[in-house]
Amino acid sequence: MGYFLQQLVNGLTLGAIYALIAIGYTMVYGIVGMINFAHGEIFMIGAFISLIFFVVLGVLGVTWLPLALLLVLLLAMALTAVYGWAVERIAYRPLRGSFRLAPLISAIGMSIFLQNYVLLVQGAHEKTLPPMITGGFELMQSGGFMVSVSWLQLIIVGVTLLLMVVFTAVIQLTPLGRAQRATEQDMTMAALLGIDVDRTISLTFVIGAALAAVAGLMVTLQYGVIDFFIGFLAGVKAFTAAVLGGIGSLPGAVLGGLLIGLIEALWSGYCPSEYKDVAVYAVLILVLMFRPTGLLGRPEVEKV
Amino acid sequence: MTRQSLLAVENLSMRFGGVVAVDDLSFTAYRREITAIIGPNGAGKTTVFNCLTGFYRPTGGSLVLTQDDRNFQLERLKGYRIARDAGVARTFQNVRLFAGMTVLENLVVAQHVALTRASGYNLGGLLGLKRHQDAERAAIVRAREWLDLIDLTGRADEVAGNLPYGAQRKLEIVRAMCTGPRLLCVDEPAAGLNPHESADLARFLVLIRDRFGIGILLIEHDMTVVMGISDHVIVLNYGKKVADASPAEVRRDPAVIKAYLGEEGD
Structure with missing residues (x-):
């Protein structure tokens, strides 16, 4: 029982990170109807930017942890957002109105480019960051097993929840959110009502990238090891999460992320952990077979 | 009250490859007026709307919208700015609601x-x-x-x-x-409506014109609607303007009758 609870805690932490990335997939899909295959790389860049700023702040002598964390969080979000904006500007906007698969291919191109760009400027070696936030507390003792929650896990889940609330509010409460929904349904008509469609789409990419940067920061803190290739696996898993939850649905992405995190953690806890990715992809296949719209997705209505 | 010019279309041309959809078309639409654009199918009516609202870049000519002494060259504005800055709104033949x-x-x-x-x-x-x-x-x-x-x-x-x-x-x-437009472009609003609904819609357009003092451009095939509410009528045929006058004059115009019915004795 205690062991199970511990896996649950670990799974939720991991799931929160997947959820942050999945939101970017789902929002972009919602508005342009296309998976942004460079999104995993945006996450990876977010992780590298975080690491670099930790080092820079260390050199500058900013050692008070809360301040350093906050600064790195904001800087990573801002800079990664620029990358997200650039991906849209370079790989999507020039191809708007082109054939449907064109932006998909150019996004894969961006993904390969960004991976190799980081490989080139940062090298192929793994980068490490010593654990900065240590300690935690013991949740409960059960069946001779101590269930513990680290402060870091608490921070990860807390920050994730907070950001999800903030960005859900953006979508629900601001004219931008309404413009996004209008653009999603009919881009041309939205423009005819005075909505700057290009800017609306750019902002969607920017928000998705900023959230992916937070995920990058969290992974850097939690695992302390990153390399230029982490975007691929995390990207595919977050994509699976978005599909599981129902692509295009924001709450779906969060739910999907948490579920994927839980599946991965529980599988690792009870089955051979080398096969945890198999479990995740099996879920993707099952969802696509039996519920292609996902758990919270709207069924695709055929227009007559 | 003097007529205030709202939209000046000058020498507008739109070519698609070898096809000339709109050919050297000039006309003026005024504030507080309903300007109808009529003509047989394929006369280029909707193409004019598409040029106006930024769907097409005209091959030639200019579209100038005047509001509060400011001029907007519509053919040079981005799509959303035609709506946002110049104040042109439109509806479609096939309804496009969200x-x-x-x-x-x-x-x-x-x-x-x-x-x-x-x-x-x-x-x-x-x-x-x-x-x-x-x-x-x-x-x-x-x-x-x-x-x-x-x-x-x-x-x-x-x-x-x-x-x-x-x-x-x-x-x-x-x-x-x-x-909040200055110019409202409505493309066949009465299509698919029964006579009762068409009359109702015509009254509604008149109400909009009178209450908000804006200009309306109306493409319509239902002649009861067109003749009933238009302040002036522009007739297109093969992309060219064949008449530009009041509804009563247009109805008697031999060129218009020819465009619609073909030449007598053919």
Whole structure:
């Protein structure tokens, strides 16, 4: 029982990170109807930017942890957002109105480019960051097993929840959110009502990238090891999460992320952990077979 | 009252490869007037609308919209700026509502420009500023006033795609009006309506003209509507203008009769 609870805690932490990335997939899909295959790389860049700023702040002598964390969080979000904006500007906007698969291919191109760009400027070696936030507390003792929650896990889940609330509010409460929904349904008509469609789409990419940067920061803190290739696996898993939850649905992405995190953690806890990715992809296949719209997705209505 | 020019179309041409859809067309539309554009199928009427609203870059000529002594070269503006800055709104032959949104949302989203400004470019919405909330409330009030006008108040929260066809047509016009336009372009608003609904729609267009003092460009095949409410009529045939006069004069014009019915003795 205690062991199970511990896996649950670990799974939720991991799931929160997947959820942050999945939101970017789902929002972009919602508005342009296309998976942004460079999104995993945006996450990876977010992780590298975080690491670099930790080092820079260390050199500058900013050692008070809360301040350093906050600064790195904001800087990573801002800079990664620029990358997200650039991906849209370079790989999507020039191809708007082109054939449907064109932006998909150019996004894969961006993904390969960004991976190799980081490989080139940062090298192929793994980068490490010593654990900065240590300690935690013991949740409960059960069946001779101590269930513990680290402060870091608490921070990860807390920050994730907070950001999800903030960005859900953006979508629900601001004219931008309404413009996004209008653009999603009919881009041309939205423009005819005075909505700057290009800017609306750019902002969607920017928000998705900023959230992916937070995920990058969290992974850097939690695992302390990153390399230029982490975007691929995390990207595919977050994509699976978005599909599981129902692509295009924001709450779906969060739910999907948490579920994927839980599946991965529980599988690792009870089955051979080398096969945890198999479990995740099996879920993707099952969802696509039996519920292609996902758990919270709207069924695709055929227009007559 | 003197006529105030609103839209000046000068030597407008639109070619698609070898096909000349609009050929050296010039006309003026005025404020507080309904200008009808009629002509046989394929005469280039909708192409004129598409040039006006930024769908097509004209091959030649200019489209100048004048408001408050400012001139807007529509053929040089980006699509959304034609709506936002110049104040041109349009509806389509096939209704294009946001079918997944509610009736009310359709009208509120049309007020996007004003709402974005009032919310301090979205920040106000996030911080729950009073100015933003007031603007949102005002937008909903305005939307509801429009719904009263077309008797859809009771269905404000229904999904727009579920409305009957005639109601969707009207809602589309109302949504265009919610952007606060100076020029409203309506493309075959009476298509698919029964005579009773057409007459109702014609009265509605007149009401919009009189109450808001804007110019309306009307493409329509239903001659009862056109002759009943237009202040002047432009007749196109093969992309060329064959007449530009009052409804009564156009009806008697031999060139117009020829365009519609073909030459006598053919």
